[in-house]
Structures are given as structure tokens and as C-alpha cells.
């Protein structure tokens with residue numbers, strides 16, 4: 328083994344992570360994203376993807392992808408402003424704007440980049456302030472940290488506290504931005520969007536909602552939490568969602584006013600200085616957006632599975648979190664226990680990954696169960712059965 332001190336330092340950090348049960352590694356799947364998968368050579372029933380509507384492996388989506396690859400090739404070959412912007416990108420942006428009831432939409436290659444790009448484009452003065460919910464996704468936290476603005480993290484969903492912080496900044500004349508997940512990615516609960524919209528309006532601040540886990544799933548037509556709450560572009564001027572979750576493909580978008588999008592095109596560095604996503608991915612997303620709109624049964628079935636899981640788990644005494652969405656985490660606490668319980672489920676052929684710090688706060692490691700419209704009632708029964716057999720009988724639990 329090399330004695331290079333730089334590498335020794337890395338190895339020490341890796342060892343420390345192992346000893347604290349925080350070490351992570353990838354698993355290798357040899358089948359598509361769907362509930363029944365082959366992972367590391369094992370047949371597993373999985374409850375941990377974000378493919379909430381079961382579209383990642385849908386034949387229409389695959390077909391659209393293949394057709395567009397035949398027409399446009401694979402790589403886009405350039406950034407959007409150079410010559411990487413193709414017809415499917417344009418059509419998808421128009422379709423997303425229409426679907427979300429916004430004036431215009433802009434495609435980003437990933438949600439992480441969309442969040443970084445918008446926050447850094449809008450807040451560039453030292454007096455500017457980002458207010459971020461303490462349980463926001465890492466990409467929103469990083470967006471605030473990497474911007475020139477001051478970052479204020481407010482207690483989870485505490486609009487009273489946020490109001491006081493906004494009041495304290497009054498008269499500074501700086502740009503202010505309230506930043507929140509719509510559905511909180513590791514908890515499954517939702518942000519109080521109407522109250523946040525009121526506060527933003529009152530204090531003349533921007534409101535940006537990352538609806539990565541609500542888009543496609545919530546709202547009558549699947550347009551997300553903002554639709555479910557009846558909020559317009561005036562209420563939520565910056566709407567973001569990823570396309571790699573309920574839409575089953577990849578990428579992300581920002582939707583808002585013409586002026587906002589025009590400004591981002593000129594200034595959002597993570598949009599300007601990167602290769603446009605492959606046009607075939609945009610074409611595939613157009614197909615899945617179509618399915619979101621024409622197959623409401625997917626949302627209905629998902630809701631029924633959520634009820635089934637919550638009822639069954641409650642009867643078993645499993646400690647669920649206050650979530651009515653497809654994200655149904657089981658709070659465990661210590662990382663070691665969360666890993667052990669995940670392993671026990673896996674011995675029964677069920678995969679639910681343990682989510683540990685720093686993804687979640689210290690001592691709140693959990694099994695993040697997620698449900699999908701691709702699951703059946705029998706799949707959920709199997710999960711409940713495995714929970715009652717291995718999980719609740721485990722001495723190490725609680």
C-alpha cells in the first residue's frame with residue numbers, strides 16, 4: 328500500500344466512516360428500474376426508488392427515446408446556446424410550461440444544477456439573503472452555500488420563525504429568496520406553501536419551490552404540490568422539478584415568468600456552461616409527460632398503496648412519520664441499527680436502503696420506504712410481512 332500522506336489522509340477518513348457506520352458504496356443492478364430487480368446477483372423486491380409512477384421502464388417512453396435517438400443521434404454535442412438545443416428540447420420546454428401553467432420553462436441537465444444555477448443567478452450581492460428550510464435537499468443547501476448571499480436556515484416548516492427573520496432584514500434593499508422543498512425528500516411531509524407565498528409577497532422576496540417529489544404525483548392533473556394547493560405563478564414565481572423521479576427519465580426544469588427565464592438564459596452558469604441533455608431524453612420525457620396526463624390511475628393506485636402501507640404498518644406498530652406522500656420513512660435513529668434492519672429485510676428479499684447522516688441529521692437514520700404505481704398490493708403485503716417478521720422481532724430495534 329502506498330505511503331503517500333495525501334492518500335493516507337483519505338484512508339483515515341474512509342476508516343472513520345466505516346467505524347461510524349457511515350460508509351457508502353454502490354450496488355449493481357442488471358435489470359431496469361422497476362419493483363422486481365436483479366441487484367448484485369440477487370432477485371429483490373425494491374421499495375427505494377423515486378420512480379413514483381412506474382414510468383422509468385414504460386414501453387412508450389422507451390419507444391420515444393429510441394425513435395428520437397434514430398432521428399437526433401445520442402449526444403447533443405453542445406450547450407443549449409451554442410447549437411445543442413434541438414426540437415425535442417424546445418417541445419418539452421413548451422409542454423412543461425403549459426402543464427404547470429407558467430409562462431415559460433427552461434430545461435436543465437440535472438436538478439442539482441438547476442438549483443445551483445437559479446440561486447446563483449438571482450443572488451449575487453453580499454447583502455442578498457437566502458432563507459432555506461433546515462430539511463431542504465442538499466442541492467438547495469449547496470445552492471445557498473455557494474452563492475454570494477447570506478444563508479439563513481430556518482427550523483423545518485416554521486413560518487413564524489421565518490417571518491421574524493424576514494422582518495429583521497426589512498429596509499436593507501437586498502434581494503431575498505425563500506427556498507423550500509415542496510415534498511421533503513427524506514421525510515415525505517410537505518411545505519406550507521400558501522403561508523410561504525404570503526410571507527414572500529409581504530416581504531417582497533422571491534419564493535422558489537423544489538417540487539422534485541411532488542411533480543407528476545400530486546395535484547389533480549399531476550402538476551405537483553403547487554397545483555394541489557392552487558398556487559399560481561404569482562404565488563410561486565420560481566417552480567423547479569426534476570424529471571428523474573415521477574417522470575422516470577432525467578434532467579430538470581425551472582418554470583416561471585418570461586422575464587425570469589430570459590434572465591436565467593443570460594446568467595445561470597450551470598445552464599450556460601454545460602452540454603444540453605441528449606435530445607432523446609427530452610423526447611422520452613415528452614412521452615412520460617403524456618402518460619402523466621392520460622393515466623390518472625397511476626396516481627390513484629399509488630394513493631391506495633400509500634393507505635394500505637400506512638394502515639398495515641400502523642397495525643404492526645412500526646413508527647411511521649407524518650407523511651401522506653409516496654415517501655414513507657421508518658425512523659430508526661442510529662446508523663448501525665438502520666443498516667442492520669436494512670440487511671434483515673434484504674435477507675427476506677426486500678431492498679430498502681438505510682438513509683444515514685449527512686443526508687439526514689445525526690441520530691435520525693431511517694429506512695426510506697418509497698412506493699410506486701408499479702407496485703402491486705401483493706408487493707406491499709410482502710413488505711409488511713417482512714417488517715413484522717424480521718424488523719419488529721429484532722432485539723436491536725428501539
Ligand SMILES: Cc1ncc(COP(=O)(O)O)c(C=O)c1O
Pocket residue numbers: 436437438439440464466508512537539540569570571578579
Ligand atoms: C428535492 C430534490 N431536489 C433536487 C434533487 C436533484 O435532482 P437531480 O437528481 O435531477 O440532480 C433531488 C434528488 O435527486 C431532490 O430530491
